[in-house]
Amino acid sequence: MKISKSQVPYLLLFPGFAFLFTFFVLPIINLAQTSTQTPISGGDTGQYTQTFAFSNYIHAFTDNKDQFLRSFVYATLATILALAISYPLAYAIAFKSGKFKNILLVLVVAPFFTSFLLRTVAWKQILGEEGFVVPTLRSLHIIGQQTTLTSTAFAVVTGMTYNFLPFMTLPLYASLERIDPRTIEASGDLYANGLTTFRRVTLPLSMPGVVAGTLLTFIPAAGDYVNASILGSPSTKMIGNVIESRYFKIVDYPTAAALSFTLMVAILILVTLYIRKAGTEELV
């Protein structure tokens, strides 16, 4: 049998898409099914039957709305901080580093070659009693003598900001680097000062990078629970922590599934609204 040319793309897609269908689409469908199940009466823990109990969602949400809210607040804070830290850095590398451009770009990504978990533990040490931050801030009377930084929301957001930073820096750099420096010069020739040039020329041209970077930072941050469990305390629990403990400690799959599904849908809605608003389509 001879393969016709129009069949080639489908043949190329088939193995990968079959894989993604089995191990990504099916699990999501199954997740949606699990989320409306209820325990079998008299059954063992972990045995559930489909009863289309949509009330699972109401319970899951009302019981955990603090954690939901916290996840979105922390993730938003971390995203804003990451943008504030990354933008000048990406800008400097793209426009002001001359022949050191490639070296600096490697250096920006390099810290993330150490393990994500080790980095988080390092922050625990840095912000801990034995680290250098707490004694310095105390001696400068910026924080009180009794104030600690570990096990606080501050520590969790610090860790999240740091850990997801390359997801922000790289897309920002990619879009800044593509800007033709002549457009910036032209703006100066037309008597725009530095601030106006940035606001009217550089920033709008780098918007695709800003959008991609904020999404790539926000999505993993909102679902993260590693930073919250290593750097936080029970009062900084995020929705990820709840889902994890529902699965492993309480073995309450329907609630865990309802929470996961809610998180996914909430993020997808936010992402869609955000892309609409920011108005770029060249994301992927």
Place this chain on the structure above:
Amino acid sequence: MTRVVQDAPIPTIPFNARISRWFGRNVLRIYMIFGFTYLFIPVAYTFVFSFNDAGKSNLIWQSFTFRNWQNPCGAPEVCNALGNSIKIGFLATTFATILGTMIAFAIGRYQFKGRSSSNLLIFLPMATPEIVLGASLLSLFLLFKINPGFWPTVIAHVMFCISFVVVTVKARIASLDPKLEQAAMDLYANEFETFRRVTLPLVAPGIAGAALLAFSLSFDDFIITNFNSGTLITFPKFVYVSAARGIPAQANVIGSSMFFLALTIVVVGQLVKERKAR
């Protein structure tokens, strides 16, 4: 007129103004110094504490030693976990790179019905939080009575790495000059020969980059792994589990080595690229 100008005293810029002007000129440089310091503090911590003679718990500085570097497997669980992570990383990278590259060629090279929904299927796993990917896959495995462990973890890693491979390779394909392939056809190469001798070598750096990305994503993954690995311990999982009671300094040795290894690979890659460009 000129005399007047020459005789006029040279205006001296007040000290304050000079400082603020210097600051204005160098603000980005100063920012970069702060920025890079911030980026490297945790790495420096990890590296310094790999020389800590700390015994079991490596949270407080005790004294300097080379012992951890001489014997990275001194804490046997560390090396066991590392071995698992490397095995999973290689398998996941191989499968994800093959499957992802094929998809990238289909989407990047052909117009066909369903192309935009294909793009969506690639985008969705990247827009789904890891915890949802991990939890939903675990539910599927449990439904089919498959115990979490080594192969479920490999499958999970292939699943989330494919999209990143597709995006990376697709970008490379998009940047190719179609004239090169047309030239090969003009020189009577058939389609297969053109692909093997022209297209593939040109896309190869993109595929290599995608494979490196897939490996580092797989190696560093914790959340999805935690859901699908059962009792199997990977390196990130080992660090997570022992974080509460203190991580052996050997873990820092391995973390630091990974850092230097990856840095070397990237720097060598850059040098090769620059030499080729010349």
